[in-house]
Amino acid sequence: MKLLSDKTSPALGKDAYRLAVTPQGVHLASGGREGRMYGLVTLQQLQDQLAAQPEGIPCGVITDKPRYPWRGMMVDPARHFIPIKDLKKFVDLMAYYKFNKLHVHLTDNQGWRLPVPGYPRLKSVASKREESFGDGIPHEGMYTRQELKDLVAYCAARGIEVIPEIDVPGHNQALAAAYPEFFCFPKPDMKVRTVAGNSKELVCPQKPEVWKFYAAVFKELKDIFPSNTVHLGGDEAPTELWKKCPLCREARTKAGMKDEQEQMRAFFAKMTALLDKNGQTPQFWYEGNADIYHPGETVYAWRQDQARQAIEKTKKAGLNLIMASNEYCYLDFPQFPGQYNWGWMQTTTLQKCYELDPAFGKSTAEAGHIRGVHAPVWAEHLPDLNHLLYRVYP
């Protein structure tokens, strides 16, 4: 199909386009770089699906733009390392489906994948585990700074921004194995976690070396990722060790904090201030307690059947929301009944995914703070690209 014209029309909006298919060929008008990419992708999709038919692509006009600015996917190389060449294949498919944010979950209990100058044990200890779920096979992986920069450039050429995630204060057993002194009760024999599930180890906010470490981490992120957005996780952080820790207890008493949740709020505020020194801003997994975040911040609704409540509570708290409610958006979940679910996953059919209205029918006044949608692909049980793509694309 011949492209007869390819015009910029800023009035459309930067990520909008208009595609007119005539018997003679195609006319494309787009509002900006993103809109042009999406217009060309739509044309490619039409050709892929319809060009084999005797009539070819039907004549008609498509005027299209995304409903939300944020259309993300998350990959989880912390659980199973994903080489950059495989991530690029994943990114090609994201571009084909017009996603524009790649969120890379770089750290978790089962592995740490970001090198940080001055902290060699991240590679020698935190990036390796003895086995996965008792399989007896060692697993390891660490990106280099150059590989990550290469990924960023590859994504940028396809209209995709890369968002790094460093999960704090929990999901940190791999870090605890490498640097036990960052934690409330250092355990020199701690190992990188080999199974799913959570760890009680939270970094101790009262230790100066913790803040020195994260300053180095954020500086490294700043050097690698042009995006100023840093996902800080903040999820599933049981505070029982903070409750017992003498340093944490003393700090709470001194600051007049009534409980560990107040300490969590202060911890997030201090992390945010540290990011702010580099011009970076945080995002968090939303944990249902809107008070621990600060107005203007962006959180992800992810917990099952809590989306409506999350929309209401985050609106009241002045937060921005990205919809990633797991019963619609977790693409590692099984696609049909009977497909293996590892005991905790709801069946998420293609139809179910498409049924998601991120605003759940709410008006702009009630849901205007929703920035978009996000599809995490957790990889506790996805050892390689084939498994990953099998789960994501039915």
Ligand SMILES: [Zn+2]
């Ligand atoms: Zn502590």
